[in-house]
Amino acid sequence: MKHLLTLKNYSEEEILDFIKLAEKIKKRPKRFSKKLSRKTLLMLFAKPSLRTHLSFDIAMYQLGGHAIFYDLSHSVLGEKESIKDFSKVTSRYVNIIMARLYEHEQLEELSRYSSVPIINGLTNFSHPCQILGDLLTIKEKFGKLNGIKLTFIGDADNNITTSLIYACPKVGIKLKIICPKQLKPKIQGKYSLSYNPADAKGDIIYTDTWYSYHVEKSQYAKRKKLLRKFQVNKKLLGNAKFMHCLPASRNEEVTDEVMDSRQSLVYDQAENRLHIEKSILLRLLK
Numbered sequence: 001m002k003h004l005l006t007l008k009n010y011s012e013e014e015i016l017d018f019i020k021l022a023e024k025i026k027k028r029p030k031r032f033s034k035k036l037s038r039k040t041l042l043m044l045f046a047k048p049s050l051r052t053h054l055s056f057d058i059a060m061y062q063l064g065g066h067a068i069f070y071d072l073s074h075s076v077l078g079e080k081e082s083i084k085d086f087s088k089v090t091s092r093y094v095n096i097i098m099a100r101l102y103e104h105e106q107l108e109e110l111s112r113y114s115s116v117p118i119i120n121g122l123t124n125f126s127h128p129c130q131i132l133g134d135l136l137t138i139k140e141k142f143g144k145l146n147g148i149k150l151t152f153i154g155d156a157d158n159n160i161t162t163s164l165i166y167a168c169p170k171v172g173i174k175l176k177i178i179c180p181k182q183l184k185p186k187i188q189g190k191y192s193l194s195y196n197p198a199d200a201k202g203d204i205i206y207t208d209t210w211y212s213y214h215v216e217k218s219q220y221a222k223r224k225k226l227l228r229k230f231q232v233n234k235k236l237l238g239n240a241k242f243m244h245c246l247p248a249s250r251n252e253e254v255t256d257e258v259m260d261s262r263q264s265l266v267y268d269q270a271e272n273r274l275h276i277e278k279s280i281l282l283r284l285l286k
Contacts, residue, residue: 003111003118004280005104006126007166015170019136022272022279029062035282036065042090043121044099046072047213051246052121052129055273056098063278068094072101087113096285102213117284124159124214130245130269131163133276134206135171137268141241142203146172149202151240153178154230154253155223156185160208160245165189176202180226197230204265206243207232207253224252232258241265 007015025032041060045053053069060067077086083106090097091114100121101107111118120128139145150168152161156179168175169190176192177185178200184193210227211220232242232254242254242264250256258264 001115001117002284003114004128004284005107005111005118005120007128007131007163007170010166010170012170015132015135015167018132018276018279018283019139021282022132022136022275023139025278025282026272026275032063032278032282034064036060036063036285039063039065039096039285040094041065041067041281042094042097043067043069044072044097044101045069045121046099046101047122049100049121051270051273052098052100055277056121059274059277059281063281065095065281083109084113086110088115090114091116096281119280119284122159124212125162126166127159127163127245128167129273129277129280130160131167132280133272134243134245134269135167135173136272136276137243137265138173138204140268140272141265147174148172148204149174149176150204150206150243151176151178151200151202152206152208153197153200153232153236154207154227155179155183155210155212157183158208158212160206161185162187164206165191174202179230182226197236200232200236201238202240204243205232205237205240208245209247209249210253211249227253231255234258234261237261237263239263243269246270 043056057067087110096117098119098121099107101123104123104125107123120126150173156177178194181195210223234257237258242258244266
C-alpha cells in the first residue's frame, strides 16, 4: 500500500507513470468507466474547495465508484475523537481516503494509522495532485517535460512551490523561483533563486495567490505591499505560457489581461486535475 502525501519520495518513473495513465484515460475514458466499481472514496474537507471537491467526486463516479463528502468543520476530529481512532475506523469502511487539511502533520498522522491509501488533496505544506496535473498540462502543450524552463514568481513559501521543488528536477524541468526574501522556500532542492522580478524568464511563468489559507486577513495589506512588484502582467510574461493553480485574485498576483490571454493555461490545468486524479486513484488502488 502506498500513500500520496507529497512527491518527495516518488521517483521519476512513478511520476511519469501517473501522467502516462492520465493521458490514456483522457483519450479513451470509456475504457476505464468500471475500473473502480464497488469502490468507495472518502473525501475529508477542512478547507473550502471547488476543483478538488468536484474533480475527485466526478473522477470516482466516472471510474464506476462512489465518493462520500465529509465536512470536517462539523466533526470532532482531533478534539473529542483522536486522529488515530478516526483513521482506524474510516479505513474499515472505505477503500481510499482523500484529505484536504490545514496542517500537514495531521495528514501524516492520518496515514500512519490508515489501512487504506491516503491522498493529499492539499495541506499547508504540499499539493501533489495539483502539480501532477500541471505536469500533464505541460506535457500536452510542449510535447515534453525534459528541458522545459519554469519560473515560479510570488509567495514561494507555500505548498505549490514545495511540490514543484520535489517534482520538477525529477522530470527534467529547470525550475527558477523569484520571490521576496521574506517569502523564500523553506526546503532545499535543485532550483535557482532570485529576488528580482526582472529575472522572470522561461517557457512558463507560474504564480499563486498572495493570500494562502494559512495567512491571516490582518496580514493581507502587508503582503500586498510586499508582493506588488511580483505581479504577473503582460510585460513580465513576455512570450511565455502562464500557469496558476487557482483560485486567482485577479489584478493582484496576475492581471486580467494575462489570465484571459491565449498564453494562459489555467483552465487546462483545472480540467487536468480530473484526469490525473483518475490516474492517482487507479494506481493507488491497483
